[in-house]
Amino acid sequence: MLPIIFIMPMVQLLVLSFAATFEIKNTNLFIVDNDHSKLSRELIAKFRGSPFYTITGYSEDYKTAQQAIELRKASQILMIPADFERDLHKEDKAKVQVVTDAINGSAAALTNGYALSIIHDFNVKLLVETFPALDLKDPIDVRYSFWYNPKLDYTTFMVPGILVLLITIIGLFLSGMNIVREKEIGTIEQINVTPIHKYEFIAGKLIPFWIIALFELAFGLTLAKLVFNIPMVGSIELIFGAASVYLIAIMGLGLFISTLADTQQQSMFLSWFFMVIFILMSGLFTPIDSMPGWAKTINIFNPIHYFIPVMRNVMLKGSTFADISKYFWSLACYGFISISLAVWRYRKTS
Amino acid sequence: MIILFGMPVVQVLLFGFAITTDIKDAQIAILDKSNDYMTHEITNKLLSSGYFILGANLDKDDQIDKAFKKGNIREAVIFEKNFAEKVEKDKKASVQIIADASDPNMANLLFNYTQSILMDYQRQLYKDKKFPLQIQTETQMLYNPELKSVYMFVPGTITILLMLISAMMTSISIAKEKELGTMEVLLVSPLKPFQIIVGKVIPYVILSCINAIIILVLSFFVLGMPVQGSLILLLAETVLFIFMSLSLGIFISTVSDTQQIAMMMSMFALMLPTILLSGFIFPIENMPVVLQYISMIMPSRWFIIIIKAIMLKGSGILFLWKETLILIGLILFFITMSIKKFKVRLA
Numbered sequence: 268m269l270p271i272i273f274i275m276p277m278v279q280l281l282v283l284s285f286a287a288t289f290e291i292k293n294t295n296l297f298i299v300d301n302d303h304s305k306l307s308r309e310l311i312a313k314f315r316g317s318p319f320y321t322i323t324g325y326s327e328d329y330k331t332a333q334q335a336i337e338l339r340k341a342s343q344i345l346m347i348p349a350d351f352e353r354d355l356h357k358e359d360k361a362k363v364q365v366v367t368d369a370i371n372g373s374a375a376a377l378t379n380g381y382a383l384s385i386i387h388d389f390n391v392k393l394l395v396e397t398f399p400a401l402d403l404k405d406p407i408d409v410r411y412s413f414w415y416n417p418k419l420d421y422t423t424f425m426v427p428g429i430l431v432l433l434i435t436i437i438g439l440f441l442s443g444m445n446i447v448r449e450k451e452i453g454t455i456e457q458i459n460v461t462p463i464h465k466y467e468f469i470a471g472k473l474i475p476f477w478i479i480a481l482f483e484l485a486f487g488l489t490l491a492k493l494v495f496n497i498p499m500v501g502s503i504e505l506i507f508g509a510a511s512v513y514l515i516a517i518m519g520l521g522l523f524i525s526t527l528a529d530t531q532q533q534s535m536f537l538s539w540f541f542m543v544i545f546i547l548m549s550g551l552f553t554p555i556d557s558m559p560g561w562a563k564t565i566n567i568f569n570p571i572h573y574f575i576p577v578m579r580n581v582m583l584k585g586s587t588f589a590d591i592s593k594y595f596w597s598l599a600c601y602g603f604i605s606i607s608l609a610v611w612r613y614r615k616t617s
Numbered sequence: 618m619i620i621l622f623g624m625p626v627v628q629v630l631l632f633g634f635a636i637t638t639d640i641k642d643a644q645i646a647i648l649d650k651s652n653d654y655m656t657h658e659i660t661n662k663l664l665s666s667g668y669f670i671l672g673a674n675l676d677k678d679d680q681i682d683k684a685f686k687k688g689n690i691r692e693a694v695i696f697e698k699n700f701a702e703k704v705e706k707d708k709k710a711s712v713q714i715i716a717d718a719s720d721p722n723m724a725n726l727l728f729n730y731t732q733s734i735l736m737d738y739q740r741q742l743y744k745d746k747k748f749p750l751q752i753q754t755e756t757q758m759l760y761n762p763e764l765k766s767v768y769m770f771v772p773g774t775i776t777i778l779l780m781l782i783s784a785m786m787t788s789i790s791i792a793k794e795k796e797l798g799t800m801e802v803l804l805v806s807p808l809k810p811f812q813i814i815v816g817k818v819i820p821y822v823i824l825s826c827i828n829a830i831i832i833l834v835l836s837f838f839v840l841g842m843p844v845q846g847s848l849i850l851l852l853a854e855t856v857l858f859i860f861m862s863l864s865l866g867i868f869i870s871t872v873s874d875t876q877q878i879a880m881m882m883s884m885f886a887l888m889l890p891t892i893l894l895s896g897f898i899f900p901i902e903n904m905p906v907v908l909q910y911i912s913m914i915m916p917s918r919w920f921i922i923i924i925k926a927i928m929l930k931g932s933g934i935l936f937l938w939k940e941t942l943i944l945i946g947l948i949l950f951f952i953t954m955s956i957k958k959f960k961v962r963l964a
Contacts, residue, residue: 271881279889286893286908289638289722293902336759337930339922342902360751367756370929372764373638373726374900379756380729390752397750405739406704408711409732413718414685424720432889440884444877531876532789539781540624543888544631552898553636554723556643556691562635576688583719586686 272441272479273486276433280487281494284429287552288421294378295323297332297341304352306393310363313389314345319381332366342368343378415500415583422495427578428551430487434480435571436542438514441476442521443538446613447528466610473518473606480514481507500585506578509591512598513574519605520570526612545571573597625778625828626835632774633840637766638898640726644672646684646693655701659712659738663694668730685717692716692727704742760929771836772924773897776917778832779855780862780891783825785883787866791817792879795870810959818863825859845931854927854941858920861944864951865916871958891917919943 296314300307314320323341326332335341346364355361365382369375416423449455458468484507491497521538528534547553548562549571555563566572573594580586588595645663649656663669672690675681684690695713697703703710714731716724761768791814794800803813833851836842844851866883873879893899894908895917901909912918919940926932934941 271878275881282908282911283889283893286904286912287899288903289899291900291903295902337926337932337936355750355752359749360753362753362755364755364757367758369758369761369764370925371769371900372761372766375758375761376764377726379758383754383756386752386754390750393752394750405736406708406710406742407735407739408709409714409735410711411714411716411728411732413716413721413724413728416718416721416724419718419721419725421721424722436884436888440880444880448877530793531880532786532793535789535876535880536624536786539785539884539888540628543777543781544628546892547632547636553638554640554643554720557637557639557641558635562631565631565635579719580686580688584686584688584717586688590683590686590688 272437273483276437276483277486277490280426280429280433280490284422284426284495287425287429289373290419290421291374291377292319294320294343294381295341296320297324297326297335297344298322299326299329299332299344299346301327301349302347302351306352306355307347310347310386310389311345313385314382317381317385336366336368339368343382345382423497423583424579426491426495426497427582428575430484430491431571431575431578432546432551433487434484434510434514435517435545437483438476438480438517439521439538439542440535441479442473442518443524443534444531445472445476446522446525447531447534451530465613469522469606469610469613472522473515476518477511477514480518481511484510497582499582501581501587505581505588505591509574509577509581509595509598512595512602513570513577516570516598516602516605519602519609522609523605523612526609526614545569548572549575551575570598570601573601622828622831625782625832628778629771629774629832629835630839632770633767633836636770638769639764639766640668640723640730642670643668643691643723643727644689645669645727646673646675646681646690647671648675648678648681648693648695650698651696651700653699653701655704656696659696659735660694662734662738663731666730666734668727681715690717691720691723692731694731765841767840767842768925768929769898771840771842772921772928773892773895775829775832775836775924776858776895776897776920777888777891779825779829779859780887780917782828783821783859783862784866784869784887785880786824787818787821787863788869788873788879788883789876790821791867791870792873792876796875814867818867821863821866822859825862826856829855829859842928844928846927846933850934850937851924851927854920854923854937854944857941857944857948858916858923861916861920861948861951864948864955868951868955868958871955890915894918896921916944916947 298311298314300311315322324332324335329344329346332341332344332346336344344366346366348362348364351361351363363386365379365386367375367379367382413419446455449458488499488503488506492499520541524537524541525534528537548558548566548569551571555566555572558566577591577594580591647660649660664671669692673684675684675693681693684693693715695715697711697713700710712735714728716728718724758764791800794803804810833855837844869882870879873882891897894912895915896912897917901912901918904912923937923940926937
């Protein structure tokens with residue numbers, strides 16, 4: 268059991284952190300060129316020259332291109348109609364068409380943007396070459412900087428979050444399966460006849476797992492530093508302080524579930540149900556800001572969504588206790604309530 | 618029992634509505650050193666776009682870092698002094714955009730939106746000016762013209778739920794018999810091992826099928842997922858996937874001795890990889906090549922492709938025979954492995 272508890276999460280941290288990225292490195296482009304002019308070839312060369320595009324096919328027939336999309340051989344089509352060059356010179360405007368497979372909406376928006384900007388650049392260059400005197404400068408000069416993660420490195424964002432998930436899963440399931448296991452095997456009766464207090468029993472169940480999970484966190488943070496080179500701007504004591512409170516909240520919840528369920532299977536199903544909801548709504552993968560109001564209300568019950576910002580803000584931005592105090596006290600309340608529920612629900616008599 | 622049927626429903630609804638990668642209502646901070654009509658116009662344009670809401674009005678540079686550290690503000694927009702005057706006189710004024718890139722994807726998207734709103738504003742300023750040689754680009758979004766993220770998440774949610782009910786529940790229920798020792802009792806009975814397994818598995822087959830139907834009905838009527846292709850093919854593939862999950866569950870149970878181990882295995886081997894490596898949230902094409910190969914052994918990856926193709930693209934079996942064969946192959950693999958393991962145990 269112990270190897271599973273320690274090795275599996277770490278392997279997952281190493282593997283999955285690389286998987287979780289929205290960064291699009293490559294788009295397969297299918298080209299339909301009905302013009303065959305110098306200009307259309309130049310435009311295609313622009314796309315071919317971009318490291319972002321791989322051209323997976325040419326055709327003169329739009330049907331073939333569409334089929335390539337259906338077979339997932341391509342995710343975007345650039346279509347240059349006949350008379351593209353002639354129209355441009357004669358009428359001062361010409362059309363091209365960009366068709367994108369939009370099942371993944373946000374990725375489609377990005378690749379569509381890339382295609383538009385390549386075409387726009389091509390257009391500007393053409394203008395400058397034809398009319399050197401034209402003033403194309405924009406009056407508003409947009410400067411930008413990306414703070415805290417200037418290279419927009421995705422692992423920097425994901426590793427702290429995935430680490431939270433792993434210790435949460437460990438914490439919730441170890442505690443969630445525990446009391447119910449004693450119930451199933453029948454050893455709980457032996458404990459019930461001892462003069463031990465209810466809160467002592469709960470504390471005794473909680474502390475070993477709490478220590479295991481904190482070790483896990485330390486281990487994970489070391490890996491994050493050594494393997495992923497994640498910055499640790501804030502104070503590490505603050506992280507551990509918040510994590511200890513967080514873990515109590517999670518394990519209290521686990522123990523509470525454990526006291527509710529009659530079999531390990533039930534308990535595990537319940538924990539799994541909450542786990543999936545908590546993970547997907549935690550803001551780890553998708554922005555919380557974009558959720559509708561009622562979903563944000565449900566999130567009040569989601570302990571993960573308090574702790575992920577703590578990890579990210581402290582590790583990457585160096586937030587201090589004052590900055591994260593709102594999350595900290597929420598977690599403290601959560602922990603207090605979930606432990607109280609577990610103590611209240613645990614009956615020594617059956 | 619209510620739990621088993623109720624939970625998938627709750628999850629589909631919750632995720633269908635709440636989980637989205639679209640950007641909406643991101644909080645921004647404005648630091649307006651100019652306070653003239655032009656900066657006000659731009660600010661209004663930003664805030665009325667739907668992407669942004671005003672999180673804070675700042676008046677000093679050093680407040681930016683503080684605002685970011687609290688964690689709510691995603692982007693700061695800073696106008697320089699005498700903005701309008703500079704635009705009109707020198708044709709040159711600067712806006713600075715600072716994005717909180719601790720979330721790189723968000724930072725990138727917000728920056729792009731802000732930039733395009735600024736571009737729009739400039740175009741308005743010079744709308745009478747005409748340029749020659751314009752290439753106009755028409756864009757078309759196939760299968761999902763409104764770019765709804767529901768289309769991404771529903772197939773993933775269906776897959777996760779079927780995986781849980783089928784694989785996890787079977788593996789645990791069989792491991793339970795082993796742990797409590799009742800498996801030995803069953804084995805000495807005149808029933809063949811095959812019959813025992815079938816008996817254990819059938820309730821979960823029925824449960825999964827009913828759940829699959831509930832989920833599909835919900836996603837069709839409530840979440841507006843279309844079914845472009847053949848419904849029969851969709852159901853057949855779903856049943857195939859349920860069998861795949863069941864054989865995976867049986868396989869897990871043959872290699873684990875206690876419920877806890879079975880649970881840990883299915884939890885770690887199934888939950889996070891199913892979410893992360895299957896193309897549910899993160900597109901597989903973006904992953905490092907090694908992980909793309911690893912994702913090939915994730916059954917969920919193939920099923921997600923199948924569901925999307927049938928529901929959204931309306932593809933027929935001609936386009937999906939490869940994925941279907943892979944699922945069948947996985948079933949055979951898991952069953953053979955389990956039988957081998959099982960025989961060793963008996964001997």
